[in-house]
Amino acid sequence: MRLLLIGAPGAGKGTQAELLAERLGITHISSGDLLRQHVRDSTTLGQTIRSYVDQGDLVPDGVVMDMLRKPVVAASETGGYVLDGIPRNIEQARAAYKIGLELGMTADVALHLEADDAELTRRLLARAALEHRSDDTAEVIAQRLALYYDVTAPILAWYRDRGILVSVDAMRSAPEVGREILAALEAMRPFLEDGPVRERLPVDLTSLGEAFGAASTAE
Numbered sequence: 001m002r003l004l005l006i007g008a009p010g011a012g013k014g015t016q017a018e019l020l021a022e023r024l025g026i027t028h029i030s031s032g033d034l035l036r037q038h039v040r041d042s043t044t045l046g047q048t049i050r051s052y053v054d055q056g057d058l059v060p061d062g063v064v065m066d067m068l069r070k071p072v073v074a075a076s077e078t079g080g081y082v083l084d085g086i087p088r089n090i091e092q093a094r095a096a097y098k099i100g101l102e103l104g105m106t107a108d109v110a111l112h113l114e115a116d117d118a119e120l121t122r123r124l125l126a127r128a129a130l131e132h133r134s135d136d137t138a139e140v141i142a143q144r145l146a147l148y149y150d151v152t153a154p155i156l157a158w159y160r161d162r163g164i165l166v167s168v169d170a171m172r173s174a175p176e177v178g179r180e181i182l183a184a185l186e187a188m189r190p191f192l193e194d195g196p197v198r199e200r201l202p203v204d205l206t207s208l209g210e211a212f213g214a215a216s217t218a219e
């Protein structure tokens with residue numbers, strides 16, 4: 001299973017990616033973690049990266065895409081990946097597709113996590129109190145959200161046209177969102193294994209929250 005996670009900052013990409021990687025036995029690749037590791041290691045590249053991340057700007061595409069190939073190659077050993085944070089714009093979407101084609105590992109599903117701005121901001125400010133990430137300040141969060149709508153959200157249409165987009169209501173608790181994603185992937189599995197990509201239709205689960213979450217309480 002090869003998955004992409006797309007969502008605004010705070011939508012739960014990192015949270016769901018961890019859960020999916022564990023449940024499906026696939027490799028979690030997080031662009032944010034890879035970038036922050038460079039900053040922590042104080043590499044020359046890390047100093048450049050820091051200036052972008054701290055201001056809530058996107059790190060240049062070349063830097064991000066150069067980091068991607070090695071972990072995707074490594075992921076072939078686990079039989080799949082969940083890519084969290086890439087792509088962030090159409091250039092990255094095309095570049096990731098190209099790398100996937102070269103390695104025979106293009107994404108099966110692009111999962112779109114949907115949540116409103118008030119909830120996104122609330123979550124990121126709550127995380128700021130715990131983790132002190134340099135980019136979780138009110139001002140930088142506003143900049144990251146604006147950038148998401150400006151350059152990231154438009155790529156959803158590209159995945160919708162390719163027939164691999166699945167949209168999920170991410171306003172509920174993390175376990176509920178995770179359960180819904182896993183149920184959707186399970187239902188799609190035979191189709192993913194056998195069906196030609198071009199014949200797939202986009203799936204929108206955002207209005208099915210009650211059906212998936214109503215009977216369960218947060219874990």
Ligand code: B4P
Pocket residue numbers: 008009010011012013014015016031032033035052053054056057058059060061064084085086087088092123124126127135144170171172173174175177
């Ligand atoms: P990321 O590390 O990707 O950070 P993020 O967008 O904030 O998402 P994250 O995965 O951390 O948060 P999540 O929603 O899981 O990027 C950081 C920066 O790196 C970017 O701003 C950019 O500068 C750079 N960057 C990364 N990728 C790049 C790329 N491809 N190109 C260029 N630059 C790039 O969780 C947020 C909080 O919400 C957590 O505290 C979590 O516990 C909580 N939460 C999650 N789900 C919840 C739920 N359902 N209910 C309640 N709380 C929930």
